[in-house]
Amino acid sequence: MDGSATEHIPVLADVLVEQIRLPQDAVVVDTTIGQGGHSLLFGKGLGPKGAIIGLDVDINAIRRAQSVLEGLPCRVILINSNFSEIADVVRGQGIEKVDFILADLGVCSAQLEDDRMGLSFQRNMPLDMRLDKRLKTTAADIINRADEKTLADLIYKFGEERASRRIARFIVERRHREPITTTGQLAAIVSSALTKGGQWSKIHPATRTFQALRIAVNNELENLETLLGSAPALLGQNGYIAVISFHSLEDRIVKTDFKNNENNGIYRIVTKKPISPLRSEILNNRRARSAKLRIAQKV
Numbered sequence: 044m045d046g047s048a049t050e051h052i053p054v055l056a057d058v059l060v061e062q063i064r065l066p067q068d069a070v071v072v073d074t075t076i077g078q079g080g081h082s083l084l085f086g087k088g089l090g091p092k093g094a095i096i097g098l099d100v101d102i103n104a105i106r107r108a109q110s111v112l113e114g115l116p117c118r119v120i121l122i123n124s125n126f127s128e129i130a131d132v133v134r135g136q137g138i139e140k141v142d143f144i145l146a147d148l149g150v151c152s153a154q155l156e157d158d159r160m161g162l163s164f165q166r167n168m169p170l171d172m173r174l175d176k177r178l179k180t181t182a183a184d185i186i187n188r189a190d191e192k193t194l195a196d197l198i199y200k201f202g203e204e205r206a207s208r209r210i211a212r213f214i215v216e217r218r219h220r221e222p223i224t225t226t227g228q229l230a231a232i233v234s235s236a237l238t239k240g241g242q243w244s245k246i247h248p249a250t251r252t253f254q255a256l257r258i259a260v261n262n263e264l265e266n267l268e269t270l271l272g273s274a275p276a277l278l279g280q281n282g283y284i285a286v287i288s289f290h291s292l293e294d295r296i297v298k299t300d301f302k303n304n305e306n307n308g309i310y311r312i313v314t315k316k317p318i319s320p321l322r323s324e325i326l327n328n329r330r331a332r333s334a335k336l337r338i339a340q341k342v
């Protein structure tokens with residue numbers, strides 16, 4: 044399936060629309076266009092001189108967003124590109140300054156359910172995890188080829204998983220017997236390494252290991268740092284940057300970047316503390332439960 048039937052509810056949309064007031068001729072760069080949910084909201088407030096530049100590494104997301112954003116009153120330019128390339132993409136459109144940069148990190152619900160993405164530990168699918176199919180290395184390549192120490196370090200660093208060594212040992216033992224090629228196999232191996240008598244804590248035992256692999260396969264933290272590094276030069280005066288993150292590694296990077304830019308007189312931090320969704324939003328959209336929004340404004 045291509046997951047297009049799965050509705051994606053944009054996270055913290057009300058707060059964003061309330062906090063970020065844009066003129067009708069604003070240029071918005073939605074660096075993670077996904078299913079176009081956030082862009083649809085902002086695009087409705089723009090006029091014919093305004094523009095939305097939407098990026099996504101997933102070509103299917105670009106296709107889905109195209110139909111969602113059809114009919115907006117502003118220009119819509121969608122590009123299958125990594126947000127680490129934001130500076131080249133924006134300048135490539137002949138645009139020097141933008142009014143709003145939005146990043147809603149991670150993956151959409153549709154991608155989690157898409158067998159071709161190979162992201163989910165809830166369902167069995169080929170172990171891939173590349174959001175951008177132009178990347179060469181899949182999660183299965185890492186799981187089957189990396190040595191035990193490299194695996195343990197990766198799961199520890201990107202998954203903040205304390206039992207990383209035990210998980211890596213279980214993975215290496217299993218792959219001596221058969222290659223690990225599906226998400227179901229990996230989820231079962233991690234579960235057997237972590238659960239005693241089938242007992243789970245609050246989250247699925249494979250959550251952290253899957254997070255670690257996805258970050259590694261997609262180079263997520265480095266790409267985020269590059270995006271944040273490019274933003275000050277692209278934002279016009281009073282322009283906004285907003286980042287919604289879903290785990291502490293990402294949030295720490297955003298927090299540090301905004302703080303450094305504030306100390307250097309480049310940003311004013313709008314959200315002194317990160318904004319989390321209300322209980323009512325989480326009840327309606329489980330994906331929102333770990334979301335944290337930080338906003339800064341170019342001085």
Ligand SMILES: C[S@@+](CC[C@H](N)C(=O)[O-])C[C@H]1O[C@@H](n2cnc3c(N)ncnc32)[C@H](O)[C@@H]1O
Binds near residue numbers: 075082100151174266
């Ligand atoms: C949570 S979804 C965005 C949802 C979107 N805000 C909406 O309301 O529909 C995240 C999207 O970012 C994309 N993505 C992740 N990392 C990216 C990167 N480095 N560059 C561009 N897109 C990326 C994913 O493919 C996914 O489509």
